[in-house]
Amino acid sequence: MKRIGVFTSGGDAPGMNACIRAVVRAAVYKGIEVYGIRRGYNGMIKGEIFKMESSSVSNIVQRGGTILKSARSKEFMTREGREKAFQQLQNFGIEGLVAIGGNGSFTGAKLFYDEFGIPTVGAPGTIDNDLFGTDYTIGYDTAVNTALDAIDKIRDTADSHERVFFVEVMGRDSGYIAIPCAIGGGAEIVMIPETETTIPSIIEALRTGWNRSKTSSIVIIAEGEVEGGAMKVAAKVQEALPDMDARVTIIGHVQRGGAPTAFDRLLASRLGIACVEGLLEGHKSMMAGLINSKLVYTPFEETFTKRKLINPNFTKMVEVLSV
Ligand code: F6P
Numbered sequence: 001m002k003r004i005g006v007f008t009s010g011g012d013a014p015g016m017n018a019c020i021r022a023v024v025r026a027a028v029y030k031g032i033e034v035y036g037i038r039r040g041y042n043g044m045i046k047g048e049i050f051k052m053e054s055s056s057v058s059n060i061v062q063r064g065g066t067i068l069k070s071a072r073s074k075e076f077m078t079r080e081g082r083e084k085a086f087q088q089l090q091n092f093g094i095e096g097l098v099a100i101g102g103n104g105s106f107t108g109a110k111l112f113y114d115e116f117g118i119p120t121v122g123a124p125g126t127i128d129n130d131l132f133g134t135d136y137t138i139g140y141d142t143a144v145n146t147a148l149d150a151i152d153k154i155r156d157t158a159d160s161h162e163r164v165f166f167v168e169v170m171g172r173d174s175g176y177i178a179i180p181c182a183i184g185g186g187a188e189i190v191m192i193p194e195t196e197t198t199i200p201s202i203i204e205a206l207r208t209g210w211n212r213s214k215t216s217s218i219v220i221i222a223e224g225e226v227e228g229g230a231m232k233v234a235a236k237v238q239e240a241l242p243d244m245d246a247r248v249t250i251i252g253h254v255q256r257g258g259a260p261t262a263f264d265r266l267l268a269s270r271l272g273i274a275c276v277e278g279l280l281e282g283h284k285s286m287m288a289g290l291i292n293s294k295l296v297y298t299p300f301e302e303t304f305t306k307r308k309l310i311n312p313n314f315t316k317m318v319e320v321l322s323v
Helices: 016-030 040-046 079-090 104-115 139-159 178-184 199-211 230-240 252-258 262-280 300-307 313-321
Strands: 003-008 033-037 050-053 096-101 120-125 164-169 189-191 217-222 248-249 286-291 294-299
Touching: 003 040, 003 079, 003 252, 003 313, 016 033, 016 096, 016 178, 016 262, 033 040, 033 189, 040 104, 079 096, 079 104, 079 286, 096 104, 096 230, 096 262, 104 120, 104 300, 120 262, 120 294, 139 178, 139 217, 139 252, 164 178, 164 230, 178 189, 178 217, 178 313, 189 199, 189 313, 199 217, 199 313, 217 230, 230 248, 262 286, 286 300, 294 300
Parallel strands: 003 033, 003 096, 096 120, 120 286, 164 217, 164 248, 189 217
Antiparallel strands: 033 050, 286 294
């Protein structure tokens, strides 16, 4: 393999730049050419492809976002879209790809290999940490620390005004962000998509706290939990507890930005190099990840069809720690 392409796709995540840098530098180190593809699969379809050198990735290891831009491409999900992308890669002589993204990105990459034979090795880049085949995804650690910082600040004002705060963190299908925020942020209750937390149980937990002379409380809610997010949960609880002084905070896309933590820079660098090495070793449709600190390659299909289970003891921990 003499020439590879690299792109970022799906929701951006802090550390994507560090990963791009690692891919480019590892390719240069191995003596192969590397091309950047802008705007994910959309840019691949349109031919937004350019040659990258070692200097193209100077001064980005510490920056949030992605210098290659990102997108969720509807067109690539069609056969015609993938055919156009293949033609563009042929025009540029690109023989293999590194995809930095989440499950949508890897679903597309697998289809692309099955139909057109272009191998892709992926690095897990998503704040959600919801990919099977790696203990941690790039951006997760930073997102948790960003959310936790916000929760610490919310705690100050909750305490001053003796209020209940319903705080929503990201996580479309998983509670991976919510759990450490609840444990590390000293929350009374956590609601995640993987387990059921009923409205009556929240009401009971709040009442128990008040009976123990607690004057402020924090409820952490993952955006994808079944009741429909923090606004809805707060409204339902308020109905049953009309005297409760409550506020809702949705932390939102703040969690997707900012400088990556040391952990994310290291993870991104390690996995970026592993992607290039994986391609050169002949891997196709595989994601590089870390399990128990060891580098592993997992078939794309498993990364999005198998579910990485959250430790059920963690929700219990929140209950125990809020006595
Ligand atoms: O997948 C990462 C994520 O941040 C999810 O937690 C969230 O549900 C989603 O992306 C938001 O996507 P968008 O930026 O397209 O609104």
